[in-house]
Amino acid sequence: MKRTLRIVLAACIGLAATYTQAQQHDPAMHMRHQGQAAKATTGTMAAPKDTRQAVKFPKVLREHTLANMRDHLLALQEIQEALAKQEYDKAADIAEHRLGMSSLALHGAHDVAQYMPKGMQEAGTAMHRHASRFAVAAKDAGATGDVKPALAALAATTAQCVACHAGFRVY
Numbered sequence: 001m002k003r004t005l006r007i008v009l010a011a012c013i014g015l016a017a018t019y020t021q022a023q024q025h026d027p028a029m030h031m032r033h034q035g036q037a038a039k040a041t042t043g044t045m046a047a048p049k050d051t052r053q054a055v056k057f058p059k060v061l062r063e064h065t066l067a068n069m070r071d072h073l074l075a076l077q078e079i080q081e082a083l084a085k086q087e088y089d090k091a092a093d094i095a096e097h098r099l100g101m102s103s104l105a106l107h108g109a110h111d112v113a114q115y116m117p118k119g120m121q122e123a124g125t126a127m128h129r130h131a132s133r134f135a136v137a138a139k140d141a142g143a144t145g146d147v148k149p150a151l152a153a154l155a156a157t158t159a160q161c162v163a164c165h166a167g168f169r170v171y
């Protein structure tokens with residue numbers, strides 16, 4: 001009886017060791033680790049191939065656009081914070097004025113749009129539209145107490161950030 005137990009135990013330990021080894025030697029995981037380490041130190045080495053379309057912007061416009069982008073991220077953070085505090089009107093205002101249709105003039109969208117390929121323009125327009133939809137849904141949440149439609153609209157908005165970033169870069 002005791003002996004059987006010992007054999008079973010030994011087998012288990014053996015299996016566990018094999019499993020750990022297999023994990024350590026999984027080439028995909030290895031590459032991922034390498035990629036991360038390389039990115040952290042050198043920025044580009046061993047990074048995945050960049051398939052984004054490079055779009056030429058005049059320098060001033062490029063700097064202006066990137067500053068806008070940083071504000072987009074800040075706006076998302078402020079929106080999430082407001083939602084957590086159930087400050088739905090505040091979340092709506094931030095979205096409408098910093099990301100939504102009302103932000104177009106603020107961002108000089110007309111100046112920038114002429115340099116954008118069609119797909120990029122479309123992602124931008126969709127982002128503004130979804131952000132304005134979020135603003136409406138957030139205001140509704142204030143009345144109904146149901147925040148789910150607002151969260152869905154926020155996800156649809158950030159999906160446009162993701163889509164544009166996946167497809168384009170500026171230089």
Ligand code: HEC
Nearest residue numbers: 066069070072073120123124127160161164165168169170
């Ligand atoms: C229409 C396209 C488009 C949309 C939509 C878009 N971005 Fe960007 N964003 C860009 C491009 C292009 C860059 C520059 C990337 C590069 O050249 O490597 C950028 C860069 C950024 C950066 C880096 C800024 C810097 O200083 O380098 C941040 C942060 C950012 N975007 C946040 C966002 C957020 C958050 C959203 C959505 C709310 C968003 N962006 C929506 C195109 C877009």
